[in-house]
Amino acid sequence: MELELCAASYSSALKSNHHPFKRVELCANLEQGGTTPSPGTIAATVENVDAECHVLIRPRVGNFNYSSEEIQVMQQDILLAKSLGAKGVVFGVMNSQDRFDLNKNLLLLEAAEGMQSTFHRAVDSSSAYMKDIQSIINCGFQRVLTSGGGTNVEAGKEQLKELMLSNPDIEVMIGGGINTTNVKQLYDYIQPHAIHFSATDWVKDESKNMYTTNYLETSLSKMKEILAQL
Incomplete structure (x- = not known):
């Protein structure tokens, strides 16, 4: 089984060096569900983090039905991540009917040639989950990050179990709501190829500037607690 840490900053990514993560x-x-990180964050992570760096390619928050202009931005972000030494990219495009968008995903896969590609939890919004999983496989993605079509892995565990029993020709990585209280039970029940989690805490920003807001950061203690269950 492989482990992937979802890291929303360089400082979070560095915490993966304490444990044998396969990927960040x-x-x-x-x-807000994650967007594409800065070039500086990618470069620092590639240089100083032991795990493989896989970059989320998501130009904005909201749905995964991207315009042609947004696809152009995503292509450029993929090429930039590749030039900075990232091992892989993580993306997913759905159409207005909440189905896998073949043509737009193929454009992004072409840009990602030579890198590993993960289709992310956009598939969990699919109106035909199993059919779209098969489309993801047929397109050549190496991996799918999914909660089984549910809002979290707990809600989607039956469909994830069914997916694993069908022996999919793709690496199935479960993610969404993984924590210290459920990780062992979910792993034992689903038997996925990989587990993805963030182990975050809220950081309270109590400064007085006009943009103050709270944000999520990986907690080393939470990370250790989750790993101790496996």
């Missing part, structure tokens, strides 16, 4: 999914703005 690097992002920004985890409070």
Whole structure:
């Protein structure tokens, strides 16, 4: 089984060096589901983090039905991540009917040639989950990050179990709501290829500037508690 840490900052990504993570999914703005991190964050992570750096490619918050202009931005972000030494990219495009968008995903896969590609939890919004999982496989993604079509892994565990029993031709990585109280039971029940979690705490920003807000940061103690269950 492989482990992936979802890290919303360089400082969070560095905490993965304390444990044998296979990958770090690097992002920004985890409070809103994650967006593409800065070039500086990618470069620092590639240079100083032991785990493979896989970069989230998501140009904005909200749905995963991207315009042609947004696809162009995503292509450029993929090429930039590749040039900075990232091992892989993480993305997912759905159409207006909440189905896998073949043409737009193929454009992004072309840009990602030579890198590993993970289709992320956009698939959990699918109106035809199992059919879209098969489309993801057919397109050549190496991995799918999914909560089984549910709002979290607990809600989607039956469909995830069914997916694993079907022997999918893709690495299935479960994520969404993984914590210290459920990680062992979910792993034992689903038997996934990989587990993805963030182990975050809220950091309270009590400064007086006009943009003050709270944000999520990986907690080393939470990370250790989750890993201790496995």
